[in-house]
Each structure stands twice: as C-alpha cells, then as structure tokens.
Amino acid sequence: MVKLHALDRKLLRDVWRLRAQALAIALVLGCGVAIFLTAFGMVGALEATRAEYYAEQRFADIFASARRAPNALLGEMAEIDGVRAVEGRATGWAVLDLPGRAAAASGRILSLPPEGARINVPLLVEGRLPDPDADREVAVTARFAAASGLRPGDSFAAIVEGHRLELVITGAVRTPEFIYALPPGGLMPDDEGFAVIWMPERAAASALGLSGAFNDVALTLRRGADPAAVIEAVDRILSPWGGSGAHERDLQTSHAFIDAEISQLRSMAVVLPPVFFGIAAFLVNIVLGRIVALERAEIGLLKALGYRNREIAVHYLAMAGLIAVAGTLIGWGAGTWLARGMAGLYARFYDFPWLVRPEGWDSYAWSGLIGLAAASLGALRSALAAARLAPAVAMAPPAPPRFRRSIVDRAAERLNLSQPGMMVLRGLLRWPLRAAMTSLGLAFGVAILVASSFMTDALDRVIDIAFFRTFRQHATLALAGETPLGVTLDAAHLPGVLRAEPQYDLPVTLRHGHLSKRLALNARPPGGELMRVLDTSDRPVELPPEGMLISRQLADQLSLVVGDMVLVEPSERSGEGFEVPVAAVTGQYLGLGAYMDLDALSARLRQAPRVTSVSLALDPAALPEFRAATKQVPRLAFVIMLHEVRDSFRDTISENVGRNTLLFVTIAVLITVGVAYNGARIQLSERARELASLRILGFTRSEVSFVLLGETAVLALLAQPLGWAIGSGIAVLMVNGFDSDLYRVPLVLTPANFATASLVTLGATAAAALLVRRRVDRFDLVSVLKTRE
Amino acid sequence: MTEAAATQPVFRAEGLTKVYGEGSTAEVRALDAVDLSLPEGELVVLLGPSGSGKSTLLNILGGLDHASGGRAWFRGTELTAMTDRQLTRYRRDHVGFVFQFYNLVPSLTARENVELVTDVATHPLPAEEALALVGLSARTDHFPAQMSGGEQQRVAIARAIAKRPGVLLCDEPTGALDSRTGTTVLAALDEVNARFGTTTLVITHNAGIRRMAHRVIRFQDGRVVEVSVNDTRVPAAEISW
Known part of the structure; x- marks a missing residue:
C-alpha cells in the first residue's frame, strides 16, 4: 500500500473541507468537459462513420442527372481525365x-x-x-x-x-x-x-420509359482528380440531353444534411466549452487565491520546515488538479450520457449501418486534458504566489488591504449611502477585476439562457411563417415531369379538393456577374391563395407581371439588389438563357427561393404554361376519399400532405426544445450557482471578522447579511444587461452558424426571453447566497474574533 | 555540554545587519551590525523588547530571511552567501523551528504534523517517538483544535526535533501560554537540549526564562547590548511567571 505523505493528507482534507465550493467548480468544469466530449466526439464519430460507410459502399464523388441520355455517353464520361468509374441509372x-x-x-x-x-x-x-x-x-x-x-x-x-x-x-x-x-x-x-x-x-x-438510356449518373474520381474539371466535362456531355448540371457531394441532400449537423456540432464544440473552462479557471483562481491568503502561515511553516518552492506550488496546483479530476469525471459521465442520447437521436434520423458513438479514447483524453489545463491555469497564479512568498513574510499576518477615498466615495456621500452600503461599495472597488469577472461569469449564465430560449421562439416563427403564411395548402401533388396546365382542373376534381393552384418548378442557374447559384425557379399564376410569397416584413407580396422575386439569402449570395438584372439559364435547355430584373426581395426560412409569374416565364421560354405540381386546399371531412384517390392518379410522382409534414416537424421540435431547455437551464443554474456561491463564500471568508465585529456592535443578522450579500446582489444585477447583450450576441452567431441553403433561423429576441433568463439566474443566485447566509446565522462570534487571520 | 564541543561555534555573525524599507524615509534598522558567536550544544535565551531585533536574527540564522549586510556562518558554512535553494536545503537538514502560535496545520493530526517533517528529512525520528519525547503519546491522532495550547506547542516541538536538527530555534514558544503550561513546554525544550545536545535558541520577552539558559543575550534597538553566561541553571520546572 502506498503511504500518503502528510502533505497529501492535508491536500485531501482541505479539498474535503471545501467540497461544496470544489463541487460547484467541478460541475461548471464538468459541463465544459461534457459538451466538448459530446460535440467533439460526435463530430469525429459522424465523420469517421460516414467516411467508412462511404468507402465501403463506394459512394459517388460526382452526381448528375439528365432528362434522357443514351447509354453510349457513359463510355465517353469514363474517358474524362480523373474519373475512376461511371454508372448510369434509370x-x-x-x-x-x-x-x-x-x-x-x-x-x-x-x-x-x-x-x-x-x-x-x-x-x-x-x-x-x-x-x-x-x-x-x-x-x-x-x-x-x-x-x-x-x-x-x-x-x-x-x-x-x-x-x-x-x-x-x-x-x-x-x-x-x-x-x-x-x-x-x-x-x-x-x-x-x-x-x-x-x-x-x-x-x-421499361417502367420508366428509359430503355437504352439513363437519367441519372454517378462518378467516382481518382485520387488527386480535379472535381471542377470533371463536372465541366460531364455538363458538356450531358447538356444536349437535358443535363441539369453535375455537382459534388456538397449538394447531395443526405450528405448536405449530415454536413450541416457536423458543422453545428463543431461550432458547439468551439463556442460553448471555452465559456465553461474560462469560468472554471476563474473560480479556481479566486478560490485558490483566497486559500493561499488564508494559509500564509502554513506556507511559511512549510518553508521553514524545508519544503521546496516547487513542492509548495505543486501542493496548491494539486488542489486544482483534484477539482479538475472531479470535474472531468463528472464531465465524462455526463458526456457519455449525452453522447448516448445523441447516438439514439442519430439512430432515429440517420440510417447508418452501425451506431454512431464516440468510440475512441481521444475525445475523452482531450476533454480531460483541457479540463485539467483550465483548472491549472486558474491555479497557476496562486500556486506561484504561494511558492514565491518569502518564508519570514509568510509567517506574519498580511497588511490590511489599502482603502483610499476616491471619486466614488464622494458620489456615494451624495447618495447618502449607509455605512454597510459603503462597505459593499468599497468591497467592489477593492478588487475591481474580481468583481468584473464575477459579474461576467453570472452574465454567461444569463446569456446561455437567452441564447437557448431564443431557439424556441425562432422555430415557432419558422413554423408560423412556413406553414400558416407561406405554404397554406393541405396537400401538394408532385407530377412526374412537366404537364400541361389542364392537369390543375383534373386535380380540382379529385374528391375533397376545395381549391387547386398550379406551380411550375424549373431547374435553373441564376447568374449575376461572376456569382451563380443553381436552384429551382418557381413560377405560378398570379392571385394564388395557397402558396404565397412574403416580403422581408412577412407581408404577402404579389408576383409582378415582369421580373423576379428572390429570397434575401439568395440575394445576398448573388449580391443582388432590387433593380439588378439577373441571368436565368434553364439547366436542361442550354443556350436559352434570359435576363430579368429583380423586382423584390422576399423573406423565407426554408430553402432558397426565386419566383416568377407563370405566364411571364412561359413567354420567356417560348412555351405554353406547364405545371410540375399542384397545391390543394382540402375538405378535412373528405380526407380518406382524397387519400384513396391519390393512389390512382396517373403521372403523379408523389403527394405531400403538408399538415403531416408540419405536425411531425412541430412534434420533433417541441421534443427537442423540451430536452434542450432542461439541459440549458441546468447548465445556466450550475454556472450561476458556481460563481455566486464561490463569490459569496470568499466574501464570507474575507469579511468574517468584520461581520462578527458588526454583530458584536449590535447589527442584526439581516443587516450583516446585507453587507455580505450586497456585493453579490450588485454584481448579479449588473450581470443582467451584460448577459442579455452576450446572449443576443451568441444568438446572432448561432443564427449565422445555422444559415445554410437548406434552412435559416430567424433572430427572435423578445422581452420574455430576457425576463425568463434573468428570473432563473437571479433565483439561482439568491439560492446560492442563502446557502452562504446560513453560515452567517451560525457564526460563533467569540471564536471568529479569536482566530488569527 | 562539554568544552570539546565548543571548539567550533555553531553560529557566528559579523556585522550582521538587516534594514527594512531601505532607501525610504521609513527605513528601519532591525539588526544593526551584530557580532556573535554561539558554541555548540547550549540553550541560549534571547531577551529584549519588541522590535529589538531578536526575531530578525533568528530568521536570518534559521535561513528564513536574507541579511542586508554583514555575514553569518553555521558550523563554518556561510549562510549569508547561500541562494534560496541552498537555504531551503539548510532548513530541511539542520533547523527545527518552534513558533509562538505553534503554526500547526489544522487539517493534520498531531502525528501527521510531525510527519510533515519526517516525510522530507534524511534521518528522522519516528513521529511517535518524537511525540513520546514531549509526553504526547496519548494524543497522536488528535487534531490541533482538539488540543490545549500547551499540547499544541509540544506537538510543534516534537515536529521541530523529529528531524534531529542541528539547531532548534524557538520564537516566543511560551508567548501564548499561561505559566503552568509554559513550564511544560520549557521542560520539553530543556529535555531535548540535554538529551541530544541540540543547540537551542529561545526568544522571549519573559526575563524569568533566562534562569534556565546557558547563555543569555540581551537585545536593544537592533544591537546586542549584553551577553551573560549562567553559572547555575535553574530547571524549567522551577520557573514561573
């Protein structure tokens, strides 16, 4: 059995004595470790799993489709420099x-x-x-x-x-x-x-009418091949055959969604853990600073006994180390649990052949190392100060902190502050950096709540805009290919259909200067009720008889403003490009959008109006008949039941929101309690004699508590506006981070967001402060005054 | 004490000076050109009012502090030429300290406080034996808060002697104790001095204690004003104040 040295036993007992404070810090650190472990581990796991799956099933590098291309072209494509294999499909x-x-x-x-x-x-x-x-x-x-x-x-x-x-x-x-x-x-x-x-x-x-032909092609590339050159060559070969433009994996839907998930996880791994590690380092710093101040005599003694500077520094670093170990273990536990939960979610939404779980030890090792580094960094200043204390100086009590009259005092006199109020104020000014950091720490608790609760409101807005103001139809019939306008009437005669509106989606490339974007241009007749386009203030806009409406995100990507001319190149008809002016910019959260009047577009294309889908308003009572009828409609590619889409989206979101709210409230409370409790405990430790003296002078417990907790209260109040600002900043970052061609999240910050965040964190602060106040109530006045500082 | 052991002094000082707040108007000469030579094995009492330089001398001889001027030797090795690292080594190997406020680590038991020293010393006494020497065999597993002041100070003495130090430096060891408990502490110091021949320097305000010393050095304003040798020593038990 290893015999513990006396110094090690002192360490263990000291940490045990400080267990409440140590635990509060360890929990904050644990949050950082858990989130880092989960996010970093899941990024690695997702990337590795996907890469392995792709390699084993030989996932294509380049994808292209055409209207109908003869199989002979496949050989031509196989000859393209850099192409390893080609496969055409119907x-x-x-x-x-x-x-x-x-x-x-x-x-x-x-x-x-x-x-x-x-x-x-x-x-x-x-x-x-x-x-x-x-x-x-x-x-x-x-x-x-x-x-x-x-x-x-x-x-x-x-x-x-x-x-x-x-x-x-x-x-x-x-x-x-x-x-x-x-x-x-x-x-x-x-x-x-x-x-x-x-x-x-x-x-x-034979079923698809593509004998001897293909309409979809996948290519794999040799190592070092230039994808852009291959895409250009493929487009050249397919363009006479209605090629809609080749693309890499980034535009492949499934791949793009996983990419979006990975980049979200990655930004989570980068943004959140540093906040926790920073706060934990700060807490270690103030707590250890206080301990070293209290243990000056013991440090002097150790030096007198012949302990080396290094041994003393290590002793105090080890204290932080123990906290880090506790935090890391908590974080590993919580992170493993979180990662398991995410693996479950992924299993629900992603069809991987095996479970995506951070298997490697590296994410554990990294998160632990970073946690340890954060705690050590926080401890470093105090540990070095302990080592540097000259032995003779360490044995003498420290000089009382220097107070000076300042401009603030004069201001305070004007305010007629009571003496306890003055003590609180001077306490704040004595260690301005510590006060600022404490306030910042509390502000992060507020910020995390603001930034997390904003998502709920933002998604509510997305649902409201998307399903109640934009896509107001009950169902959409997507047709297999372009169909004459008359199909709208056929659709209107299906059982239960109250209203039918046609739409035409044309795959195009929009160009403005050197910028270009490929998407489906949506055209519809004017006066539509079911599918509407909203302007940036969410008001419906009519389609202009000339010109194009484009969503703001697309306008930004192509750097277009109202009045600019945009070049429209239909993907499947080379050489039929035309220019139209941008008539207005619209707001939308799902996908990119470009809209034109159907007649205007048909005129540009020199064709009779055509339809690719029909939007329907349905009589709910006739839903079963409608459903049965759709199984028989010819030329139908698929049916979208919008209310089902909406309900499943809303269910999934509310489930996620519930889970996330719980998670983030827990995190915010941990941060707040960690900072407030440690702050108040240090106040108590520093002011114990002073407060006991006040009690002896006849101050009541609540008056004494005011001096003790007033500082925490002031800092907590100052933290609120700061937290709102930081939270709004994080929300803006998140909104920008989520911005992709697939979806966009609006920035919705309401007074209720801020109020809730403040109520939760002020409540947590008050609870932490009351825990410390209980100690004031139990003061043994005589013994406090007898102890030597 | 034998005459043979006194051939080389354990401590020697020449013009030893310590100035605080040097250069400023508030300059304080805590130690002012002190010359001193202390033979091996004696129990020496340093007397003098507050601020007369006793503690400063003890700190410098104990390797806790640096002198501003002059030189000091421990058994022929110059202390004033040592680096911090060498001073640490010196304290670790040769010096035992006893302080007025005991300076026990509150989170360690009596035995563990002694082990703080035996953990790092080269040829230490077992902690139990050191505690037995000061009559605390029954209190080894008590924490400081569970012991009386006199007991705590005896733990501090046990801790100081556990490394078998060359010198034992005591700064007001009875300063915080009443006469009766103080006597037991002095008896313990006397016992250690007699049994191991450990040179022991005791700082005190208390003139009564000088009666148990081999040698008494009186301080005033940073200078040694008188050195006297006791021909007849009084046992610690007979001293009271």
Whole structure:
C-alpha cells in the first residue's frame, strides 16, 4: 500500500473541507468537459462513420442527372481525365399503395445494373437483391420495410408513370445515398411514407420509359482528380440531353444534411466549452487565491520546515488538479450520457449501418486534458504566489488591504449611502477585476439562457411563417415531369379538393456577374391563395407581371439588389438563357427561393404554361376519399400532405426544445450557482471578522447579511444587461452558424426571453447566497474574533 | 555540554545587519551590525523588547530571511552567501523551528504534523517517538483544535526535533501560554537540549526564562547590548511567571 505523505493528507482534507465550493467548480468544469466530449466526439464519430460507410459502399464523388441520355455517353464520361468509374441509372418516382396504409407513400426508384452496382452500392440487410431478369422483384430500404411491416416475400403496388405495378420485395437494404432519407417535400425523414426502391435495370428502364438510356449518373474520381474539371466535362456531355448540371457531394441532400449537423456540432464544440473552462479557471483562481491568503502561515511553516518552492506550488496546483479530476469525471459521465442520447437521436434520423458513438479514447483524453489545463491555469497564479512568498513574510499576518477615498466615495456621500452600503461599495472597488469577472461569469449564465430560449421562439416563427403564411395548402401533388396546365382542373376534381393552384418548378442557374447559384425557379399564376410569397416584413407580396422575386439569402449570395438584372439559364435547355430584373426581395426560412409569374416565364421560354405540381386546399371531412384517390392518379410522382409534414416537424421540435431547455437551464443554474456561491463564500471568508465585529456592535443578522450579500446582489444585477447583450450576441452567431441553403433561423429576441433568463439566474443566485447566509446565522462570534487571520 | 564541543561555534555573525524599507524615509534598522558567536550544544535565551531585533536574527540564522549586510556562518558554512535553494536545503537538514502560535496545520493530526517533517528529512525520528519525547503519546491522532495550547506547542516541538536538527530555534514558544503550561513546554525544550545536545535558541520577552539558559543575550534597538553566561541553571520546572 502506498503511504500518503502528510502533505497529501492535508491536500485531501482541505479539498474535503471545501467540497461544496470544489463541487460547484467541478460541475461548471464538468459541463465544459461534457459538451466538448459530446460535440467533439460526435463530430469525429459522424465523420469517421460516414467516411467508412462511404468507402465501403463506394459512394459517388460526382452526381448528375439528365432528362434522357443514351447509354453510349457513359463510355465517353469514363474517358474524362480523373474519373475512376461511371454508372448510369434509370431513376423515377412512384406513388406507393401499401397494404393497410390509407395514404399514398412515395417511392424513389433506382435501377440496379445486372452485374450489380459498382458505385453507391446498396448494403443488403435482409433477404437478397432482385434477380436481374425478374420483372417485378425489388429491394427496398430496410427502415421503410421495418416501419411498414414488410418482409422479403411481401408485395405492394406502385404507380410508376401512370402504370400500376405489383412488386415483390426480395430484400431490405440501406444506402449511403439516403443516410438522411428526406421524402420529397418533407422536412424530416419519414420511414413509413418514403421508400427507396431498387429495381433490376431492365425492368426499371421499361417502367420508366428509359430503355437504352439513363437519367441519372454517378462518378467516382481518382485520387488527386480535379472535381471542377470533371463536372465541366460531364455538363458538356450531358447538356444536349437535358443535363441539369453535375455537382459534388456538397449538394447531395443526405450528405448536405449530415454536413450541416457536423458543422453545428463543431461550432458547439468551439463556442460553448471555452465559456465553461474560462469560468472554471476563474473560480479556481479566486478560490485558490483566497486559500493561499488564508494559509500564509502554513506556507511559511512549510518553508521553514524545508519544503521546496516547487513542492509548495505543486501542493496548491494539486488542489486544482483534484477539482479538475472531479470535474472531468463528472464531465465524462455526463458526456457519455449525452453522447448516448445523441447516438439514439442519430439512430432515429440517420440510417447508418452501425451506431454512431464516440468510440475512441481521444475525445475523452482531450476533454480531460483541457479540463485539467483550465483548472491549472486558474491555479497557476496562486500556486506561484504561494511558492514565491518569502518564508519570514509568510509567517506574519498580511497588511490590511489599502482603502483610499476616491471619486466614488464622494458620489456615494451624495447618495447618502449607509455605512454597510459603503462597505459593499468599497468591497467592489477593492478588487475591481474580481468583481468584473464575477459579474461576467453570472452574465454567461444569463446569456446561455437567452441564447437557448431564443431557439424556441425562432422555430415557432419558422413554423408560423412556413406553414400558416407561406405554404397554406393541405396537400401538394408532385407530377412526374412537366404537364400541361389542364392537369390543375383534373386535380380540382379529385374528391375533397376545395381549391387547386398550379406551380411550375424549373431547374435553373441564376447568374449575376461572376456569382451563380443553381436552384429551382418557381413560377405560378398570379392571385394564388395557397402558396404565397412574403416580403422581408412577412407581408404577402404579389408576383409582378415582369421580373423576379428572390429570397434575401439568395440575394445576398448573388449580391443582388432590387433593380439588378439577373441571368436565368434553364439547366436542361442550354443556350436559352434570359435576363430579368429583380423586382423584390422576399423573406423565407426554408430553402432558397426565386419566383416568377407563370405566364411571364412561359413567354420567356417560348412555351405554353406547364405545371410540375399542384397545391390543394382540402375538405378535412373528405380526407380518406382524397387519400384513396391519390393512389390512382396517373403521372403523379408523389403527394405531400403538408399538415403531416408540419405536425411531425412541430412534434420533433417541441421534443427537442423540451430536452434542450432542461439541459440549458441546468447548465445556466450550475454556472450561476458556481460563481455566486464561490463569490459569496470568499466574501464570507474575507469579511468574517468584520461581520462578527458588526454583530458584536449590535447589527442584526439581516443587516450583516446585507453587507455580505450586497456585493453579490450588485454584481448579479449588473450581470443582467451584460448577459442579455452576450446572449443576443451568441444568438446572432448561432443564427449565422445555422444559415445554410437548406434552412435559416430567424433572430427572435423578445422581452420574455430576457425576463425568463434573468428570473432563473437571479433565483439561482439568491439560492446560492442563502446557502452562504446560513453560515452567517451560525457564526460563533467569540471564536471568529479569536482566530488569527 | 562539554568544552570539546565548543571548539567550533555553531553560529557566528559579523556585522550582521538587516534594514527594512531601505532607501525610504521609513527605513528601519532591525539588526544593526551584530557580532556573535554561539558554541555548540547550549540553550541560549534571547531577551529584549519588541522590535529589538531578536526575531530578525533568528530568521536570518534559521535561513528564513536574507541579511542586508554583514555575514553569518553555521558550523563554518556561510549562510549569508547561500541562494534560496541552498537555504531551503539548510532548513530541511539542520533547523527545527518552534513558533509562538505553534503554526500547526489544522487539517493534520498531531502525528501527521510531525510527519510533515519526517516525510522530507534524511534521518528522522519516528513521529511517535518524537511525540513520546514531549509526553504526547496519548494524543497522536488528535487534531490541533482538539488540543490545549500547551499540547499544541509540544506537538510543534516534537515536529521541530523529529528531524534531529542541528539547531532548534524557538520564537516566543511560551508567548501564548499561561505559566503552568509554559513550564511544560520549557521542560520539553530543556529535555531535548540535554538529551541530544541540540543547540537551542529561545526568544522571549519573559526575563524569568533566562534562569534556565546557558547563555543569555540581551537585545536593544537592533544591537546586542549584553551577553551573560549562567553559572547555575535553574530547571524549567522551577520557573514561573
């Protein structure tokens, strides 16, 4: 057994004596460790898992689609410099009629080459892949099969290009192309309502009318190849065949969503932990500073006994080290728990073949090291001061702190401050840096609440704007390809339909100077009620007969202002570009938007108006009939039931918001209590004799408590506006951080946000202060005065 | 004490000076050109009013403080030429301190307070033996707060002698004690001096204590004003104040 040295035992007992303060610090440090561990660990885990999955299933580097391109072009593309492999596919949409499901589901059909896929290889989970010669055999995504209760051998109906096909499932698979399997028009994966369907190439080509041709191509690149050059070459080859422009992984939907998650985690790993580590270092600094001040005589004694400076410094560093160890262990525990929770969330939203969990020890090691470094940094000044105390000086009591009359005193005299009030004020001015840091620490508690609660309101706003003011339809019918305007009337005759409005989505590249952006230009007739466009103040705007409306984010990306001319190049029709002026800038939170009047666009394209989707208002009473009818509509790619999208989005968000609110309130309370409790304890320690003297002079307990806690109260009040400002700043950073082409989060800061944040943190401060006040009540006046400072 | 041991003084000082607040108008000469030679093995009492330089001398001889001028030797090694690191080594190996306010570490028991020294000393006494020497065998596991002032001071003496120091430096060891408990502390010091021949310097305000000393040095205004040798020493037990 290792024998503990007397100095080590002193260390352990000192830390035990300070356990409440040490724990308060350890919890703050633990928050930092936990968040760092979770965010950093999950970034690593997500990246590694995705990379491994991509490598094993040979996920493509370049993706392109065309209207209909002859298979001969594939050989041409394989010749492009830097291309390793090329695979063409026939792809299309299907409306699925599932046994036991009232609503139609959507299916994405992908053809499977007879010799098996070489790129974007599906990973077989159950059963077998369909026979290349079979007409009706398919494999489906495993999650869809599980959610729909389908097994190999089961069959279901799919309406493809107007033909109803009875399909037999041979196997369940998963694919790196749909790790995040967003259904068309959906905001979140929907396992039951959306399937990816692998069909043997021959059968798929015949069902989709693509015999001898492909409409989708995937390429892998050799190491060191230039993607931009390959994309240019692919675009050149496909452009006569309705090529809509090749792109890299960054525009692949599933990949982009995981990227967005990774970048959110990364910004969380970078922004939040430093706050906790900083506060913990500050707390260690003030607590250890106080301990060293109190233990001057003991330090002198140790020196007199012949202990070396290094041994003394190490003794006090070790005190911080023990706190760091406690904080790290707490953080590891909490972080592991958090990471497990996130792994569960990921398992719900992402279809990885195995659980995404930080497996490596490196994130544990790093978070622990950083925690230790933060505590040591906080302890360094005091430890060095202890080591530097000259032995003879250390044995004598410290000189009383120097107070001087200042301008503040004169101001205070004008205010007629009482003597206790004066003591509070001078206490603040005696250690201005410590007071400022304490206030800053408390402000971070407020800031974290402001910054986290703002998300709730922001998402409420997104839902309100998106689903109640913009997309007001109950359902959208997406058509398989462009259809004449008359389809709107057909749709209006479906059972339960109250109103039908057509829309036309055209894949285009918008250019302004050297800037360009690829997106779907949306055109609709004027006077629409169901799909509206809002201006930046959220008021509906009419589509102008000429010109284009663009969302603010897009305007920023292309650096466009109202009146600028923007060049529109339809992706699938090379050489048919035209220029239109920007008529207005609109506000929207989901996706990028560019809008034109349907007639104006049709005139520019020199074609009769066409339709790609129809928005519907429905009679809720007739919903079952409507659902049944959609399973039979020809030329239908998929149906989006907007209220279902909205409900699932809202449910998921409110679930997340509930969880996050709990998490952030806990964090804010930990920070506040950590700072306020330690601050007040140090006040008590420094002022014990002074306060006991006041008691002996006849001051009441509450008067004495006022002196003790007045300082904390002043600092807590000063922290509020500071916290609001920092919180708003963090919210702005978050809004900017979340800004992507996929979605945008509005900055919504209400007085209620600030008030709640302040109430919670002031409550926590008061609780911490009362804990310390209890000690004042238990003062043993005589013994306090007898102890030697 | 034998004459043979006195061939080389344990401490010697020449013109030893300590000035605080040097250069300023508030300059204080705590020690003013003190010459001194103390033979090995004696119990020496330093007498004098507050601020007369006793503690300053003790601090410099104990390696706690630097002199402003002059020189001092411990058994022929010059203390005034030592670096901080060497002084630490010197304290660790040769010096035992006893302070007026005991300076026990409150979070350590009696035994552990002694072990603070035995942990770092080269040939220490076992902590239990050191405590037995001062009559505290029964109190080894008590914390300072559970002991009387006299007991605490005896723990401090046990701690000081546990390293078998060459010199024992005591700054007002009975200053905070009543006469009866003070006597037990003095008896313990006497016992250590007699048994191990440890040169012991005791600072005191208390003139009565000089009766137990081999030698008495009287201070005034930073100077040694009188050195007297006691021909007949009185046992500690007979001293009271």
